[in-house]
Amino acid sequence: MTAPYDANNIFAKILRGEIPSHKLYEDEQTYAFMDVMPQGKGHCLAITKAPFRNILDVDQASLSAVITTTQKLARAAKTAFDADGVTVIQFNEPAAGQTVFHLHFHVIPRFDGVALRPHTGQMEDQNVLVENAEKIRQALGQ
Numbered sequence: 001m002t003a004p005y006d007a008n009n010i011f012a013k014i015l016r017g018e019i020p021s022h023k024l025y026e027d028e029q030t031y032a033f034m035d036v037m038p039q040g041k042g043h044c045l046a047i048t049k050a051p052f053r054n055i056l057d058v059d060q061a062s063l064s065a066v067i068t069t070t071q072k073l074a075r076a077a078k079t080a081f082d083a084d085g086v087t088v089i090q091f092n093e094p095a096a097g098q099t100v101f102h103l104h105f106h107v108i109p110r111f112d113g114v115a116l117r118p119h120t121g122q123m124e125d126q127n128v129l130v131e132n133a134e135k136i137r138q139a140l141g142q
């Protein structure tokens, strides 16, 4: 049995403005921001505004909205960094590697021959996050 949604998770706090984030995009149903422990240059996240734990409990409308935002981010991040490809990842429950229990899709620009850094590894320099966020926002036309 899966645990219920916990409104004190870190992404719920970001949505409520209780902790800061490097915002990239927002619409009625979704929000996008930089991952603070990037696995690669420009690693960002798309989340639902509604409280879902992961893909196992999300409703279809919110899932459609967040995957549409994920595609926007993927295209923009690829353009922003002139990447060779983009990895989109999504984890469900601790056994699968999920560490923050609010539905999110990872978008990671990829470069030929460059491996991903570890999941939830090192905190990125804030100046780098600011710079990379600006590049993605520009590519999004924000």
Ligand code: 5GP
Binding pocket: 010, 021, 022, 033, 034, 035, 036, 037, 038, 090, 091, 097, 098, 099, 100, 101, 119, 120, 121
């Ligand atoms: P998960 O393991 O649940 O798929 O991914 C959670 C992601 O959230 C990780 O990539 C991690 O680096 C990121 N993360 C954890 N805490 C924070 C935070 O406070 N702010 C932001 N922007 N990202 C976070």
